[in-house]
Amino acid sequence: MTTERGASPLGxxxxxxxxxxxxxxxxxxxxxxxxxxxxxxxxxxxRERVQRAAxxxxxxxxxxxxxxxxxxxxxxxxxxxxxxxxxxxDLAAGAGAEARSRGYTMVLADTGLSADAENEAxxxxxxxRVAGVVVTPxxxxxxxxxxxxGIPVIEVDRQFxxxxxxxxxxxxxxxxxxxxxxxxxxxxxxxxxxIDETNWTTGYERYQGYSEALAMGGATVEPELVVSSGWDVAxxxxxxxxxxxxxxxxxxxxxxxxxxxxxxxRAIAELGLRVPADVSLVAFDDAPWMSMVSPTVTAVxxxxxxxxxxxxxxxxxxxxxxDGESLTTVLAxxxxxxxxxGPCPDGARGTG
Amino acid sequence: MTTERGASPLGxxxxxxxxxxxxxxxxxxxxxxxxxxxxxxxxxxxRERVQRAAxxxxxxxxxxxxxxxxxxxxxxxxxxxxxxxxxxxDLAAGAGAEARSRGYTMVLADTGLSADAENEAxxxxxxxRVAGVVVTPxxxxxxxxxxxxGIPVIEVDRQFxxxxxxxxxxxxxxxxxxxxxxxxxxxxxxxxxxIDETNWTTGYERYQGYSEALAMGGATVEPELVVSSGWDVAxxxxxxxxxxxxxxxxxxxxxxxxxxxxxxxRAIAELGLRVPADVSLVAFDDAPWMSMVSPTVTAVxxxxxxxxxxxxxxxxxxxxxxDGESLTTVLAxxxxxxxxxGPCPDGARGTG
DNA sequence: AACCGATATGGCATCGTTCCCACACGGGTC
DNA sequence: GACCCGTGTGGGAACGATGCCATATCGGTT
Numbered sequence: 058m059t060t061e062r063g064a065s066p067l068g069x070x071x072x073x074x075x076x077x078x079x080x081x082x083x084x085x086x087x088x089x090x091x092x093x094x095x096x097x098x099x100x101x102x103x104r105e106r107v108q109r110a111a112x113x114x115x116x117x118x119x120x121x122x123x124x125x126x127x128x129x130x131x132x133x134x135x136x137x138x139x140x141x142x143x144x145x146x147d148l149a150a151g152a153g154a155e156a157r158s159r160g161y162t163m164v165l166a167d168t169g170l171s172a173d174a175e176n177e178a179x180x181x182x183x184x185x186r187v188a189g190v191v192v193t194p195x196x197x198x199x200x201x202x203x204x205x206x207g208i209p210v211i212e213v214d215r216q217f218x219x220x221x222x223x224x225x226x227x228x229x230x231x232x233x234x235x236x237x238x239x240x241x242x243x244x245x246x247x248x249x250x251x252i253d254e255t256n257w258t259t260g261y262e263r264y265q266g267y268s269e270a271l272a273m274g275g276a277t278v279e280p281e282l283v284v285s286s287g288w289d290v291a292x293x294x295x296x297x298x299x300x301x302x303x304x305x306x307x308x309x310x311x312x313x314x315x316x317x318x319x320x321x322x323r324a325i326a327e328l329g330l331r332v333p334a335d336v337s338l339v340a341f342d343d344a345p346w347m348s349m350v351s352p353t354v355t356a357v358x359x360x361x362x363x364x365x366x367x368x369x370x371x372x373x374x375x376x377x378x379x380d381g382e383s384l385t386t387v388l389a390x391x392x393x394x395x396x397x398x399g400p401c402p403d404g405a406r407g408t409g
Numbered sequence: 410m411t412t413e414r415g416a417s418p419l420g421x422x423x424x425x426x427x428x429x430x431x432x433x434x435x436x437x438x439x440x441x442x443x444x445x446x447x448x449x450x451x452x453x454x455x456r457e458r459v460q461r462a463a464x465x466x467x468x469x470x471x472x473x474x475x476x477x478x479x480x481x482x483x484x485x486x487x488x489x490x491x492x493x494x495x496x497x498x499d500l501a502a503g504a505g506a507e508a509r510s511r512g513y514t515m516v517l518a519d520t521g522l523s524a525d526a527e528n529e530a531x532x533x534x535x536x537x538r539v540a541g542v543v544v545t546p547x548x549x550x551x552x553x554x555x556x557x558x559g560i561p562v563i564e565v566d567r568q569f570x571x572x573x574x575x576x577x578x579x580x581x582x583x584x585x586x587x588x589x590x591x592x593x594x595x596x597x598x599x600x601x602x603x604i605d606e607t608n609w610t611t612g613y614e615r616y617q618g619y620s621e622a623l624a625m626g627g628a629t630v631e632p633e634l635v636v637s638s639g640w641d642v643a644x645x646x647x648x649x650x651x652x653x654x655x656x657x658x659x660x661x662x663x664x665x666x667x668x669x670x671x672x673x674x675r676a677i678a679e680l681g682l683r684v685p686a687d688v689s690l691v692a693f694d695d696a697p698w699m700s701m702v703s704p705t706v707t708a709v710x711x712x713x714x715x716x717x718x719x720x721x722x723x724x725x726x727x728x729x730x731x732d733g734e735s736l737t738t739v740l741a742x743x744x745x746x747x748x749x750x751g752p753c754p755d756g757a758r759g760t761g
Numbered sequence: 762a763a764c765c766g767a768t769a770t771g772g773c774a775t776c777g778t779t780c781c782c783a784c785a786c787g788g789g790t791c
Numbered sequence: 792g793a794c795c796c797g798t799g800t801g802g803g804a805a806c807g808a809t810g811c812c813a814t815a816t817c818g819g820t821t
Binding site: 074076090096097118122123124125126 | 776777778779780
């Protein structure tokens with residue numbers, strides 16, 4: 058015997074139901090329901106007796122039965138791409154806290170970068186009859202699928218269906234432009250961009266911001282300086298090693314997310330390059346390590362927990378107003394200037 | 410209109426039920442159930458027809474109804490202390506992946522270091538009738554409560570009820586001993602210990618390991634070098650600043666978790682101390698930043714995702730064998746030697 | 762011709778909760 | 792005394808899926 062069961066005078070392993078409470082309190086099931094939920098009449102003494110009986114038995118209403126009857130659940134699904142990435146972990150933490158404060162239970166699915174997992178999670182959420190879903194989508198499929206089942210979806214961080222599905226994103230374009238402009242104003246012209254892709258809103262907008270800043274600085278995008286890397290540190294590191302070994306290497310790198318930044322940072326360290334004397338680095342998304350390494354890394358900080366919280370808030374509103382206009386919320390970002398960005402080395406000036 | 414509803418020929422917002430499928434396929438509900446679940450007879454042509462009808466309607470069985478009828482759910486609850494801490498995030502990721510591979514849905518609760526949230530989560534899990542719960546407990550209450558409701562619990566990382574509840578932990582004692590012995594063998598004798606507490610299994614065991622290693626090296630625990638810090642970076646940093654400013658400061662610090670290590674690390678950097686020339690640092694739990702800062706930080710690495718996965722595996726076994734002996738699984742750790750540990754400075758030798 | 766087993770399907774009670782409806786009581790009004 | 796109201800309670804039908812049991816058909820056996 059390991060776990061003690063049934064502290065109550067019921068059969069072993071049987072959980073008390075509303076019927077048990079009714080019997081113990083000497084009333085009907087209906088009365089117990091009214092007394093405990095507070096909906097409908099119940100005399101004070103009866104209410105009290107029922108509550109005591111419920112507490113004594115350790116009665117907890119069965120959410121399954123309740124949801125089945127009421128046809129609305131108080132749980133929301135959250136799908137993130139990779140919990141091990143602090144960005145998604147923070148986002149989930151923010152969503153979880155907000156959900157809790159609004160009385161929702163969060164069901165979290167970590168797809169671990171697998172498309173299958175994303176679809177499976179969506180189906181599981183339909184099966185669970187969640188009230189709504191918050192997702193950092195990797196394809197338009199999830200939103201379409203859930204939408205066709207009448208489940209409200211909030212796309213967060215990236216958005217595949219603006220205008221149709223609600224979204225919560227950050228100022229990607231502005232953030233990327235500020236970051237790049239910062240480098241331009243330090244004299245850099247050959248600025249590499251490490252980015253995961255340029256098709257989704259996020260990547261596209263960050264690319265746009267980068268491009269605009271270059272244009273404003275009188276430079277243009279050089280295709281060989283734009284690296285579309287895979288979604289992991291190893292690949293980013295490899296690509297960065299290749300690029301930084303070139304004789305005419307860029308004088309600065311803008312890494313469009315924390316994973317890519319880590320790869321670039323590791324490559325720089327391996328090559329023994331000095332930061333920012335040899336090369337400047339700026340990242341989009343301020344991961345914890347960026348303020349711990351030396352030099353510290355200049356980054357576009359986003360309120361990641363706020364992003365998750367805002368998504369849940371939006372979902373809550375959507376549930377209250379199912380037919381309202383769909384809305385995209387844009388959260389502000391801010392450039393945190395640190396040690397990794399400095400003036401363009403004299404030798405490289407004017408060559409770009 | 411934002412979300413499209415009811416691609417199927419049903420009423421707006423109505424989700425197809427088994428009855429709709431039965432009607433569409435021209436069979437009874439029982440037959441649909443058998444055809445889709447594969448339990449019981451169903452002629453090949455009928456099975457096919459039913460499956461086609463289900464697919465066409467986008468039918469997804471209602472987990473609520475199924476669970477209500479079967480009285481066993483396929484979801485497990487996971488309670489972690491702080492998703493923003495990479496340790497818990499990795500643990501949750503490991504648990505989630507393992508759960509998914511075994512066909513469970515994970516319901517995650519992040520207590521954010523609040524005791525209330527822990528109890529609320531436990532109650533929510535009872536209400537949800539989860540099959541079992543994996544928890545990094547902060548008090549014995551959760552396990553007792555869930556146990557009294559007949560819900561199997563796996564305590565992970567720390568264990569309040571060994572012998573009663575299953576547990577999955579790491580070799581805290583050995584890890585702490587190895588870490589401390591490493592410092593001792595480098596000549597250190599005045600070794601500070603930063604630890605969150607010394608009462609739970611985790612803290613107690615790490616303290617024991619530290620103490621044993623000192624004894625083996627011919628030194629003893631000096632109470633003023635043992636700091637029981639709060640569970641956040643700021644506090645740890647403050648306490649480290651105080652200690653490292655002392656004239657007879659320790660020559661090495663063993664930080665018993667990644668949060669405390671971060672505080673100590675920041676304090677060291679602020680004071681401009683050289684690592685490891687002035688002070689050596691070793692941490693329990695190898696967080697990502699430890700291999701990125703310079704010098705890199707020597708740490709006791711634990712397989713955090715493995716910890717989460719092992720907990721879910723153990724829970725699965727427990728569900729199959731409810732009355733088996735309760736078991737505590739101990740996972741191995743290994744000391745990763747890096748740049749933050751070096752010989753004890755000559756001046757300090759022999760003063761401890 | 763009666764019977765059997767195998768194959769295949771439908772009827773129906775059930776899980777725990779909610780909530781509509783019916784009903785019962787006491788007291789006030791006409 | 793018939794009525795209606797307000798207050799309080801219980802009966803019972805749902806919600807959607809499952810799975811036991813009854814039933815039906817058919818080929819083969821006794």
